[in-house]
Amino acid sequence: MSQSFDVVVIGAGPAGYVCSIRAAQNGLKTACVDNWKSLDGKHAFGGTCLNAGCIPSKALLESSEMFHKTQHEFAAHGINVGNPHMDVAVMQARKAKIVSNLTGGIAALFKSNNVTGIRGTARLLKNGNVEVTAFDDPKQKEILEAKHIVLATGSEPVELKIAPFDRKDIVDSWGALEFANSPKRLGVIGGGVIGLELGSVWQRLGSQVTILEAMDNFLFMADQQIGQAAAREFKKQELDIRLGAKVTGTDKGKAGISVHYEDKDGKHDIVVDKLIVAVGRRPATSNLLEEGTGVKLDQRGFIQVDEECHTGIKNIWAIGDCVRGPMLAHKGSEEGVMVADLMAGKVAEMNYEVIPSIIYTWPEIAWVGKTEEELKKQGIKYKAGSFPFAANGRAKAMEAATGMVKILAHADTDEILGVHILGPMASEMIAEAVLAMEFRASAEDIQRTIHAHPTLSEAMHEASLAVDKHAIHAINR
C-alpha cells in the first residue's frame, strides 16, 4: 500500500507539526508521521514538548508554585489558610487534562489544514521513500512517496550507565513529571534547566531535594552575574545544589538509592527515595535512516544540515532537536516554518542569533543574545546596565521583588548585544528584548520608548538607562 505526498514530515513535535501545518498552508500536500505513545498506551501528537516536557512541566510548576505561596507568601498579604494540603492526584489530573487538550488540538489543526496525520513509526529508505510501521500493528507497513521529506524526530533523555532508568525510582524527566506523590528525598543528577525545574516542583511540594551538578559553575551557559544571583535565591529556598559533583555510581537498597559522588572535597554519598537523571538530551535518530540514504549524522547523532536545514541530499530536510543548535521548542518551530516556506519556493531564513532561553523556576530566568563572559571572550567592547526588581514598585506589590534586569550594549554603537533577566515574569519580559534585538535596537532606543507604570517592564527601561549610568530609580555607580 502506498500513498504519495508533496511533503512527508517525520515527527509531530513542535518542529514537525508546525512545519506540517505551514507546508499545508503553502499549498503542499502534506503528511505527518508520529509514534508517540502516552503512558496509557494511546497515541498522541505533540512530541516531547506537549507530552513529556514543556507543557506538563509548566503545569506542575504553576500548581506547585501556588502551593508554595500558600505556605510562604499568603501570610504577608494577611491571608490565613491554616495548614494547606496538596492533593498530588488532582494536580496530576489537571496536568493530564491540559496535555490531552493540547495534543487533541494538534489533531484538530491537522484536520482543518488538511494535513494527513499518520500514527506510526517512520523510517527513511535509501530509495527516498518513507516506510511507516503502523502504531497499532507492528506487522502492518506502508510506503509513503514524497517529493520532500522533513526529519523532525526530536531528542530523548540521555541515560547514565551508572544510574540506569528503572521507570520507578530512577527516572528520566518524563518519569519525574509523573510521580504520584512527592518523594521524601529526591536526588537530581544534573543542575541544568530540566533538573532545576523538576527539582523545584517537588521541593515546593515537600521533598528534600539535592541537585548534583558536575560543572563548577552554576548555569554555565547563562550570564554568570545572573547565574550567581540565581544560585543565591535557590539557596534561600533551601534547594540544595552541589556544584562540581561528579556522580560515580548508584546502589539500590532497602533504605533507598545510594548515590555516590566526588567533588573537590573528596567522595560523598547521599541516600534518596527517587532519583531523576537530567544530564541532557540526545538526538533521536538511531533507527531513522536505512543504510545508504546519504543523510549524514555527526558523532553525537545529530543530522548534519546547512543554515537552511537542508541535509545535502536533495529535498531531504531536518529540523528541531535532531539537528544542531539550542534544543528549544521555538527554535524547532521556526526551523519548521523556514523549511515549509523553502519547500514551497518562497524565501525564508532563520535568525539563530536572537533565540531566547528561559528557565521556569521561581524566580524565572530568561536571556537572549550574548553573556558578559562571551563578550569578554570575543574581545567586544561593551557597557552594562542593570536594575534590581527590589526597586520596582510593581514587583514589590506582587511580593516578588527579587532579581534584576541586565542589558549589555556595544560600547561604541550602543547596539543591544544581550539581555538577561532574573525575576518575576522574566519569561514574558524577554520578548521585548528579542524584538528589540531583531531590529538591532540600541539601549537608547529602549530608553526612549515609553514603558507603562507601574509594571515589571519598567525594570527593562531603567536597566537601559543604567547602561549609560542614567537610571532614575537607582543610584548610578
Next chain:
Amino acid sequence: MSIEIKVPQLPESIPDATLVSWHKQAGDAVKRDENLVDIETDKVVLECPAPVDGVLKEIRIQGGATVTAGQVIAILEPGVVAAEKSATALTASSKPPAAVINETATTLTKSSAATVSTPASRSDMPLSPSVRRLVEEHQLDPAKIQGSGLDGRLTKGDVLEYINKGGELPASTGSVTQPAQSDAKAATSMTRAVSDNRENRRVPMTRMRARIAQRLSESQASTVMLTSFNEVDLSKVMELRTRYKDKFEKQQGIKLGFMSFFVKAVVEALKRYPVVNASSDGNDIIYHDYWDISVAVSTPRGLVTPVLRDADQMSFAEIEKSLTDMASRARDGKITLEELTGGTFTITNGGVFGSLFSTPIINPPQSGILGMHAIKERAVVVDGQVVVRPMMYIAITYDHRIVDGREAVLFLVSIKEQLEDPARLLLQI
C-alpha cells in the same frame, strides 16, 4: 533667492564640453539631486544635478551648445514644491561638502543655516528613537546614511559611524555615466558635480523568480522561436456575449468571458494542426492525443500557468469556472504543483495589461504559445468599405524545429476564422 546653475568643473585638460540635452524644461519643478542636463566631454558624460528642490526658472543655454567650465546655463528658483519638506530643511543646514562646484550652493547653505530645523519626519523607512534624536541633533539627512539594520533600517551605530566620518560620503562615489577612459582624478574632483545619493538596492531573487528566469533562459536556448501574427475581428463574439451574457450567467453560474471562446478555437485549431500541440524530445516528436491548455495567470509572485486538462471536453461554462477558480487560487498561493505542470499548449493574454502586440516565449517542452492582446477599435476595410471594428492582434510563437511556418500561420488563420464566425466553433469547422 535664485540660484545660478553653472557648468561643473571639467576634468583636467578639457577646455570645453557639449550640453547634450536638458532633462527638464523651463518652468518644471525639480527635486534636489535630480539630473537637470547631461554635459558631454571627450572622455566622460557628466550629470548636473539640482542642488535643492525648486523650479527651473530659465534655461540660458540650449542643448547642443558648447560650454565652458563655470558658465551659467540655467537659473533655479529654490522652494518647496514637492510633498517632502523635511529633507530639504535638514540638508540645507548640513555641513557644506568639501569639493564644491557651485559657490551658490555654499551661499545657499549659509543662508539657510538660520532656518529653523524641523524635526526629522519619517522617510520611507521609519526611524527608531535614538536615530531620530541623532538626526535632529546633528541636522542629518537620513536618506544619505547607509542602513545596516533589518530591511535596511538605520541603526544608531550606522548614524554614529556616519557622523564620525564627517558626515560625507567617500570621494570614490563620484559617478560618471560613460567612463570611456575613466579618469580617476577627474572623478574625485567631479564628486560634487554628480548626485551623491545613488543607491543600488541589491535584492536577491525569490526562488520563484529565479526559477522563472532559469526556465525562460532554457526555453530560449533550446528552441528556435519565431512569431507570426494575425488579427481578429471580435465583433461577432462580442455580439454573442452581449446577447447571451445575462442568460449565461444565470443558467451556468459564471460570467461568459473571452477565454472560453479562445480556448475552444485553440483546441479546434490544434486538432487540425497537431504538430503545434506536440513536444520535441531529442530527435523525436511526441504527439499528444489530448489537449491540456496552460493559461498564463499573473500573481504577485510572478507568472504561473495553471492547466485546463482535456480542454477539448470542457464546455464554455466549465472553462470559465475552471479558469476563475485556478486563477484566484494561484493568486492566493493555494494552487497545487500538479495543477501547474504538464500542458501541451499555452495561451497568454497580455491584453489585460494593455499590450497591443508582443512576442510571447514558449513554455518548454511545448512547441507553441498563443498571445492574446488588447482589443482596440480600429478602422478596417470590409467589402471595400472602411468600418470600425473591435480588433485584437494575435500572435503565435512556435518552435521552428518541429513546427513549420505553414502550420503556424494556418493555425492562427483557423483561430481567426473561428472567432470571426462563431458558428464555426459550434460546428467545429
